[in-house]
Amino acid sequence: MPTVVVPFRGTQGKRRLARLPGAVRAALGEAMLADVVAACRTVGPVYVVTRAKGLAVAATLVADPGGGQGAAVRAGLDAAVAAGEPPPFLVVNADLPCVTPRDLLALAGAVPEGGLALAAADDGTTNALALSAAELFEPLYGPGSARRFEALAPSRSLGAPNLVDDVDTLEDLERLRGRAGASTRRALERLRAGAAA
Amino acid sequence: MKVAALSGGVGGARFLRGLADVVDPRDLTVVGNVADDLEVLGLHVSPDLDSVAYALAGLADDERGWGRAGETWNALETVAGLGGESWFRLGDRDLGLHLVRTQLLREGLPLSAVTARLAEALGLACTLLAATDDPVRTFVETPAGTFPFQTWFVARGHRDEVDAVHYAGAPAACPAPGVVEAIEAADVIVLTPSNPYVSIGPILAVGGIRAALAGRRVPCVAVSPLIGGRAVKGPADRMLARMAGGTSPGHVAACYAGLVDALVFDEADLPAELPAGVRPVVTRTLMTDDASRRRLAQDVLDAAGAPA
Numbered sequence: 001m002p003t004v005v006v007p008f009r010g011t012q013g014k015r016r017l018a019r020l021p022g023a024v025r026a027a028l029g030e031a032m033l034a035d036v037v038a039a040c041r042t043v044g045p046v047y048v049v050t051r052a053k054g055l056a057v058a059a060t061l062v063a064d065p066g067g068g069q070g071a072a073v074r075a076g077l078d079a080a081v082a083a084g085e086p087p088p089f090l091v092v093n094a095d096l097p098c099v100t101p102r103d104l105l106a107l108a109g110a111v112p113e114g115g116l117a118l119a120a121a122d123d124g125t126t127n128a129l130a131l132s133a134a135e136l137f138e139p140l141y142g143p144g145s146a147r148r149f150e151a152l153a154p155s156r157s158l159g160a161p162n163l164v165d166d167v168d169t170l171e172d173l174e175r176l177r178g179r180a181g182a183s184t185r186r187a188l189e190r191l192r193a194g195a196a197a
Numbered sequence: 198m199k200v201a202a203l204s205g206g207v208g209g210a211r212f213l214r215g216l217a218d219v220v221d222p223r224d225l226t227v228v229g230n231v232a233d234d235l236e237v238l239g240l241h242v243s244p245d246l247d248s249v250a251y252a253l254a255g256l257a258d259d260e261r262g263w264g265r266a267g268e269t270w271n272a273l274e275t276v277a278g279l280g281g282e283s284w285f286r287l288g289d290r291d292l293g294l295h296l297v298r299t300q301l302l303r304e305g306l307p308l309s310a311v312t313a314r315l316a317e318a319l320g321l322a323c324t325l326l327a328a329t330d331d332p333v334r335t336f337v338e339t340p341a342g343t344f345p346f347q348t349w350f351v352a353r354g355h356r357d358e359v360d361a362v363h364y365a366g367a368p369a370a371c372p373a374p375g376v377v378e379a380i381e382a383a384d385v386i387v388l389t390p391s392n393p394y395v396s397i398g399p400i401l402a403v404g405g406i407r408a409a410l411a412g413r414r415v416p417c418v419a420v421s422p423l424i425g426g427r428a429v430k431g432p433a434d435r436m437l438a439r440m441a442g443g444t445s446p447g448h449v450a451a452c453y454a455g456l457v458d459a460l461v462f463d464e465a466d467l468p469a470e471l472p473a474g475v476r477p478v479v480t481r482t483l484m485t486d487d488a489s490r491r492r493l494a495q496d497v498l499d500a501a502g503a504p505a
Contacts, residue, residue: 001336001363042369086363087343088336102332105366106236109334109345113352132342156282158236 002108002130003085004040005076006059007069008033008050008094016169024194028187032097032167033057035181040092042101043108045085048094049076070139077134091129091137097184098162098176104128107158115154119163120146128163198498199224201383203328203406205396206230206245207262207430208422209389210252215490216387217253219498222322226379227253228406230391231308231327232335232364232399233346237285238276240295241302244347245396246312246327247294254319262430265290284352309373326379328400331370335399336363346395355432358439362394367402372409380409385501388419390482392433393452394440401456410456416501419457420493421449424483425465450475459500461493476500 010029017025033048037059040046046059049072055061062079064072073091080089088111090104103119107130110117117130126145131137132153140148150157167173173180177188200220204213204227217225230245244263251257251265258266268288277283287295294315301311307330316325335346339357349355380386391397401407410417426444428434434444441448446462446469453460459476462469463483471477478500484490 001365043365086338088345100332101366101369105332105334108336108365109235109347110237111345111348113344113348114342132344159239160236 001086002044002088002090002104003080004044004046004090004092004104005073005080006033006036006040006046006048006092006094007064007072007076008048008052008055009064009069009072010050010052014095014168020170020191024191028173028184028191029094030055030057031183031187032181033094034183035097036092036094036099038181038183039099039101039104040090043090043104045080045083047076047080047085049073049079068139069141073137074139077137081134087131087133089131089134089137091131093127093166095167096127096163096165097167097173097180098165099128099181100162103160103162106160107163110156110158112154112156115156116149116152117156117158118146118149119158119160121164121166125166127166198384199226199379199382200385200387200498201226201228201379202387202389203228203391203397203400204230204245204249204389205391206233206248209245209391209396210248210257211484211490212389212420212493213249214252215484215487215492215494216497217323218487218491219494222253225323226375226383227323227325228328228376228379228400229312229325230396230400231329232333232367232402233350233395234334235285235345235347237287238282240287240292240299242285242287242295243298243308243312243327246325247291250312250316250319250321250325253321253323253325256319264288285347286351307373309375324375324379326375327373328376328406329370329403330373331366331403333364333366333370333399333403335395336365337361337395338363350395350432359394359432359436360439362398362436362440364399364402367399368404370403372403372405376403377405377409380406380413384415385498386410386413386415386417387497387501388417388453388457390420390422392422392428392431392436393449394433394436398452407456416458417456418459418461418478418497418501419450419453420482420497421446421460421462421466423449423466424463429483445469446477447471461497461500 048059338361
């Protein structure tokens with residue numbers, strides 16, 4: 001049964017969402033996280049790595065040690081391994097509001113022997129990883145990271161649209177609204193209602 | 198007489214050809230395993246459903262034991278030449294089917310509806326159902342690590358012993374439309390000679406299917422996939438030896454505890470001791486031609502009709 005790690009920084013890193021008021025931005029971030037976690041829970045145990053306190057999410061919370069996404073993922077993987085969770089290990093970004101259990105199981109099912117499967121964003125960053133073993137992980141995030149992860153071990157790439165479409169801007173969210181999970185759609189509706197008021 | 202059959206790929210498919218000959222195929226519903234489905238080259242491949250469909254359409258390659266007869270490999274050779282993924286053997290004709298399936302799935306049709314459409318186009322007279330429209334994937338735990346089913350089965354040539362099998366997604370999965378209805382409407386339920394762990398197991402793991410079988414009011418007959426304790430093809434014998442503690446008919450029947458009323462097995466497996474409530478039916482189960490397939494299917498129907 002796959003184990004899932006989701007690093008969650010809220011929308012801190014989303015500078016392009018910065019024109020939204022802080023509370024709205026936080027609500028959108030948590031709504032996307034809720035959708036991602038809901039999909040992940042069908043696949044296996046879920047570990048969310050975050051600095052946020054009191055996050056209401058149906059997952060095991062792991063304290064983000066700081067030092068960026070790579071360190072956060074490492075902490076999540078270590079916590080999952082320490083708890084005896086089985087491989088393969090999925091690492092799924094929290095800004096993929098369209099992701100479904102089907103996408104995640106297809107990714108986990110694509111892991112080659114001793115290697116990894118990944119889904120890259122259109123800009124070449126890495127949206128999701130499936131690792132045959134937790135030790136395989138290296139903190140390679142950043143621009144062009146998909147290439148670096150692919151070079152790490154035997155790898156397969158999965159172009160599932162729901163794993164490719166991440167959210168950096170409000171326009172991304174509006175564009176993906178039809179496919180997004182229920183929490184994200186509700187958050188967007190509240191945002192619109194607020195704007196209209 | 199209405200028959201509902203749960204089936205994996207090759208062995209099950211071979212048996213179903215005989216079954217479709219001895220019952221009115223319009224009264225036959227096959228529930229196929231989808232937990233060894235995979236995404237490869239951007240395509241959704243359902244190996245077990247396809248093995249059943251090809252077998253029942255008379256398109257299967259009997260000699261190779263999988264895939265389509267008269268197959269060619271031009272596309273895959275091209276893929277390999279371009280540095281693409283060629284570990285999963287997709288023939289040219291087979292690829293045509295995966296292209297159509299993938300397109301229909303992308304248009305939003307559930308797998309069961311896509312399967313029905315493909316089965317009709319292939320001229321199948323029986324009903325072929327995906328066990329579920331929800332995603333379920335089998336993972337095998339081995340001393341060399343945990344692998345997705347196809348990585349272990351194809352890429353590693355199922356060389357690793359298996360310590361445990363997991364059906365990810367199964368607890369949340371619902372039976373596809375028609376599956377429970379077919380089981381409930383059947384006069385006979387058959388578990389085909391497929392691997393109990395990686396073919397029949399993931400079907401039974403889908404919420405509601407095991408319960409439908411456990412609550413049956415008609416006989417359920419399983420056919421052992423082993424002859425003389427050995428698998429005709431594939432890793433079923435090694436898996437049973439390691440996970441069930443042996444390869445006798447009793448060990449096969451134990452995989453289906455509470456779900457079967459009779460086990461059909463080969464005379465080479467005598468003497469055999471079965472769990473209480475499971476009637477032994479001894480025959481010859483090796484299927485080498487149409488006549489032997491039909492005879493085995495008839496034996497299974499007879500077993501179901503015989504007084505308990």
